[in-house]
Amino acid sequence: MQTVFSIAVDAFAYGMVLFVISIGLSVTMGLMRVVNLAHGAFAMIGGYIASYVARDLGLGYATAVIAAVVITIIVAIPIERFLFRRIYGAPELTQVLMTIGITFCVIGIANYMMGPTLKTIPLAGALQGSADLGFRTIPVHRLFVILCGLAVALALWFAIDRTSFGVKLRASVDDAAMAAALGVRTEIIYAVSFSVAVGLAAFGGVVGAELLPVEPYYALRYMVTFLVVVSVGGAGSIPGALIACLLLGAIDTTGRYLMPEFGEFFFYLAVIAIICVFPRGLAGRAK
């Protein structure tokens, strides 16, 4: 019972981290149709900045989170403007090549500037220790991660489903040319959603640093995981991404707990099975 409970908590927290990081990727992928392998690199940049702010400058955890999100967005804007904008609408192979190139560069630069060691982000005092739920205790940090994930999901749902920006965003996802013809400034929509996606990636990278440790090869190691999650959920769908993250998080965590010698075998087996049954992802729509 104890094992089941701790697996469930860890799986839920892991799924939420995956969700926070990859939801931005899912939205931009649905919107701009770019296979973006560099998304993990932005999460990694966020983690490094937070680590630098919180550990080396000694500022608080909240400052670190905000600084990470803001600075990562500032770093990402020129990358979007000069590199990504060239590959919108290009063949997939070109996009893969370009974004792998960006990932390699970020890894190399991170390795040079921050060193090859693992970076930790010291938690705020309130997030350390464990919380008593009456019948079980769970680490506060896990709880915090889960709450963050739920908050992000709720905020995104509200922004996309209830605001006029969301209406324009959905219109651009469905048919960018038609939306532009109807007077939606699609380039602004693109830029805003790209920044939000990058900001969320950085946020997820910081919050999830306990589960996905920050080191130079972070971008390469989890790149595949994020891409898999988006593809299983169906690009551009928030409920799809949420279900995919929780499902894959559960499968991965359970596999690691119960059969660690198999590594990620079951994770990838599940991915193949899901994609073979739902070729467009769990919540994907026919084009």
Add this chain to the structure above:
Amino acid sequence: MALVMNDENQRLQHRRGFISRDLAGIAVIIAIAAIGYFAFPDNLALLTRMITIALLVLSLDLVTGYCGVATLGHAALFGSGAYAAGILSAHYGINDPLLMMLAGITGGALAGLLCGAIILRAHGLPQLVLSIALINLFHEFANKASSWTGGSDGLSGIAPDPVFGLFEFDLYGHTAFFFGMALLLIVFVLLRFLVRSPFGMLCHAIKQDPLRIRAMGASPKAALIRMYAISGAVAGVGGALNAISTQVVGLDSLSFTQSAEALVMLVLGGTGSLFGALSGTVIFMLFEDYVSAANPFHWLTMVGALLIVVVLFAPKGLYGTSAAFVSRCREQRS
């Protein structure tokens, strides 16, 4: 009548053009190999490695360049070939290089059939993700089946006999190099025939318009799976050559990194052309070798920058862009 004659003539000229280009291509390959042989006599291992990777990239070109299948898991075919050849030698004691090569081809082709059957079920991003999941599955499986594959220690104990009982695999890698060159040339010539055959044309057409091919009565999926098996056989040759020349098979031959690197080399050289695949491999591996020796800390950054520059300024790949440039110059002159 005159029209028919003209047609016949043109076709003849066309074919002659192809054959002369084939001969020129073979001459260029041999010339480059000779330059490499005399320029790096102490580094034949690198050249042999280049040949094995070139076979992998050629095989990737068959499915990606000619059939338009996006895959980041092609090393599964390469690694299967390598393990098939290695297991034959290490566990069954069959050390004849040609038999090992045959095992590699079979292993690669079977892996190709399996991967093709799964990867071709989806298109676009899901296809890419399926291929990534497959290569990771192969990797985990090889890691788990350590009594057969040696797991993360690698499969050792491969001791190939002399080729034809005459040429022993020496410490300096001379035999391995010439063996590899011979294989590369044979594969190259066969592939030139293949891509120009009606079957190759069919695959090319499927890349351009699968719906129309179906309307014309051919089955795109059957053709693509067949192409996948052929591609697996080619990758298997590369894998077996790798097992024979290095006498060890590591898990890295079944890794995502290996697949991604192969794709990078292919796109660097230019997809949809055998020369593009070869030139991409040679350029990338020389660049990697040079940069990682010059500055081991920054080589990843350099490789990344190279990729970005290629995408921005030579979107058809180095060979594709320069070929287009040459033909444009020729048109302007005439």
